[in-house]
Amino acid sequence: MSTDKTNQSWGGRFSEPVDAFVARFTASVEFDKRLYRHDIMGSIAHATMLEKAGVLNADERDQIIANLKDIQGEIEAGTFDWRVDLEDVHMNIEARLTDRIGVTGKKLHTGRSRNDQVATDIRLWLRDEIDLILGEITRLQEGLLGLAEAEADTIMPGFTHLQTAQPVTFGHHLLAWFEMLSRDYERLVDCRKRTNRMPLGSAALAGTTYPIQREITCELLGFEAISGNSLDGVSDRDFAIEFCAAASVAMMHLSRFSEELVLWTSAQFQFIDLPDRFCTGSSIMPQKKNPDVPELVRGKTGRVFGALAGLLVLMKGQPLAYNKDNQEDKEPLFDAADTLRDSLRAFADMVPAIKPKREIMREAALRGFSTATDLADYLVRKGLPFRDCHEIVGHAVKYGLQTGKDLAEMSLDELRQFSDQISDDVFAVLTLEGSVNARDHIGGTAPNQVRAAVQRGRELLVVR
Numbered sequence: 458m459s460t461d462k463t464n465q466s467w468g469g470r471f472s473e474p475v476d477a478f479v480a481r482f483t484a485s486v487e488f489d490k491r492l493y494r495h496d497i498m499g500s501i502a503h504a505t506m507l508e509k510a511g512v513l514n515a516d517e518r519d520q521i522i523a524n525l526k527d528i529q530g531e532i533e534a535g536t537f538d539w540r541v542d543l544e545d546v547h548m549n550i551e552a553r554l555t556d557r558i559g560v561t562g563k564k565l566h567t568g569r570s571r572n573d574q575v576a577t578d579i580r581l582w583l584r585d586e587i588d589l590i591l592g593e594i595t596r597l598q599e600g601l602l603g604l605a606e607a608e609a610d611t612i613m614p615g616f617t618h619l620q621t622a623q624p625v626t627f628g629h630h631l632l633a634w635f636e637m638l639s640r641d642y643e644r645l646v647d648c649r650k651r652t653n654r655m656p657l658g659s660a661a662l663a664g665t666t667y668p669i670q671r672e673i674t675c676e677l678l679g680f681e682a683i684s685g686n687s688l689d690g691v692s693d694r695d696f697a698i699e700f701c702a703a704a705s706v707a708m709m710h711l712s713r714f715s716e717e718l719v720l721w722t723s724a725q726f727q728f729i730d731l732p733d734r735f736c737t738g739s740s741i742m743p744q745k746k747n748p749d750v751p752e753l754v755r756g757k758t759g760r761v762f763g764a765l766a767g768l769l770v771l772m773k774g775q776p777l778a779y780n781k782d783n784q785e786d787k788e789p790l791f792d793a794a795d796t797l798r799d800s801l802r803a804f805a806d807m808v809p810a811i812k813p814k815r816e817i818m819r820e821a822a823l824r825g826f827s828t829a830t831d832l833a834d835y836l837v838r839k840g841l842p843f844r845d846c847h848e849i850v851g852h853a854v855k856y857g858l859q860t861g862k863d864l865a866e867m868s869l870d871e872l873r874q875f876s877d878q879i880s881d882d883v884f885a886v887l888t889l890e891g892s893v894n895a896r897d898h899i900g901g902t903a904p905n906q907v908r909a910a911v912q913r914g915r916e917l918l919v920v921r
């Protein structure tokens with residue numbers, strides 16, 4: 458990147474060149490050059506509109522558009538000379554256009570400011586990012602549905618307080634993650650609506666004196682609406698904040714998901730195996746296989762929360778309209794989008810490859826009196842009030858702890874010490890299968906319900 462030349466864009470008013478360090482300090486090109494494609498897209502739409510407004514003639518328009526496309530080619534071929542003294546992506550591209558076509562290039566910025574230009578670029582960029590992220594969410598959800606269907610009958614302990622609570626099916630557990638991701642999807646779709654509004658035409662802050670037709674650029678760029686106030690148009694960054702908020706919730710979900718995968722792959726749980734390609738070893742302990750991908754996703758969650766906090770603080774003190782502070786919006790936004798997209802991608806690749814260890818899960822569910830609630834519910838069906846049943850089962854559990862027996866391992870006589878309402882039919886409810894099958898309603902853990910929920914999930918993904 459070269460730094461040798463002096464910025465000509467506002468040369469008229471200045472009597473000395475900008476200090477070399479200040480030029481680097483105030484420049485954003487190092488990070489905003491990734492907006493180049495959307496910047497060029499916006500400029501092509503603007504030039505098209507300027508011709509219709511009579512500001513450019515058709516030749517000028519065509520020359521500008523053809524050369525912008527060539528410049529995009531130069532950037533993509535890696536031959537474009539990005540200059541820090543030209544500050545940002547916008548002025549780099551415009552200067553190159555003028556290099557190539559002289560005075561016609563200088564006409565492109567008519568009726569526009571970098572303030573509405575950059576606001577337009579970020580929205581166009583974020584709109585595309587959201588679409589890619591939505592695609593990754595769907596891919597991860599498809600993986601979850603496939604695994605949930607295969608594991609609809611697999612029984613594991615369900616936890617509260619990380620203590621064994623009641624048996625659940627593994628498929629049911631996987632579908633809890635599916636639900637979280639459905640909400641993440643909805644939040645991003647909603648955020649996309651407010652991202653997809655066009656500030657172009659707001660110019661520096663007050664609009665422009667040229668007869669611009671914002672409907673034309675809006676249509677060409679595929680925006681859903683035109684921003685209704687030029688001061689707000691150039692300074693609104695709500696959409697970036699909303700995106701980071703939605704991304705934070707999504708990362709929080711992935712982080713919880715990660716935490717469970719880390720626990721489950723441990724020698725203490727051994728509920729699942731992750732394929733080697735998603736893990737790494739230790740340089741000192743030969744036996745180690747570490748669940749790096751989930752750990753890293755859990756760790757990266759913090760940067761996305763940081764981006765949200767950073768953007769809120771960035772905006773809270775700003776008077777209308779544009780302030781240079783806004784240049785600081787890009788790095789956190791880019792980082793949040795990259796982090797979410799990469800994390801989803803890693804999970805979407807990894808989830809279908811999760812290998813459940815069904816026997817170990819089942820054994821874990823048999824420990825910890827996971828069917829105690831089922832015994833209480835059984836006694837309720839025999840006519841006792843629930844609170845008394847709770848107490849009776851509490852005594853049975855205490856006896857089990859003393860004798861080292863689970864409820865299902867006790868004889869009928871042993872169980873009848875606690876209530877004479879208990880009879881032979883009790884054993885059907887004390888089994889793991891009896892327990893999960895009994896929770897047979899929408900949202901319940903019964904294998905039938907898991908299969909029905911997978912079906913509903915598939916229908917949801919189809920209409921997206």
Ligand code: ARG
Pocket residue numbers: 485489544545571572575781783784785
């Ligand atoms: N690089 C600037 C940004 O990212 C572009 C807009 C600058 N506008 C200005 N008047 N200095 O916000």
